[in-house]
Amino acid sequence: MELKSIIDEILKKKKRPFSWLADQMGMTFDGFKLSLNNRSIKYRDIVLMTNILEVSPMVFFSRPTAAAELPGKSANDRVTLEQGELKQALKSCKELNAALKDQIKDKDKIIALISKEGS
Numbered sequence: 001m002e003l004k005s006i007i008d009e010i011l012k013k014k015k016r017p018f019s020w021l022a023d024q025m026g027m028t029f030d031g032f033k034l035s036l037n038n039r040s041i042k043y044r045d046i047v048l049m050t051n052i053l054e055v056s057p058m059v060f061f062s063r064p065t066a067a068a069e070l071p072g073k074s075a076n077d078r079v080t081l082e083q084g085e086l087k088q089a090l091k092s093c094k095e096l097n098a099a100l101k102d103q104i105k106d107k108d109k110i111i112a113l114i115s116k117e118g119s
Contacts, residue, residue, distance in 0.1 A: 004036040006060055010053050024052045061089075 011018060022032035025048055035041045050057045 002036075003041065003060055004033070007036065007049070007053075009061065010055060014053065020086070021049070021052065061093075063086065 005109045007021065008018065011021060018033070019029050025032060025045060027035075027045075035045070046057060046060060049060075
């Protein structure tokens with residue numbers, strides 16, 4: 001499920017509009033929506049959202065399991081399916097973690113180059 005959809009669901013339950021959350025975060029409606037749609041939201045914004053919405057950060061990263069939608073399957077089948085989904089989610093997190101580490105390394109290199117030029 002997309003992050004924006006998850007946020008929309010939470011806001012609906014709390015009877016708050018999207019514009020309220022954007023305002024609480026100190027962002028414009030369009031800027032906040034764009035960062036969600038482009039998947040470019042910052043970690044600190046996610047932390048801020050969890051505080052404003054009073055939810056766990058896991059709400060934004062977990063998704064409903066397809067196993068819950070399979071009433072004809074046995075409990076073992078559902079557990080196996082859920083384990084597979086969790087393994088896939090873990091793999092995605094590891095890939096994202098590696099990509100973020102690469103970005104940090106690139107930024108550190110840029111800072112080092114700029115520092116050398118300024119010396």
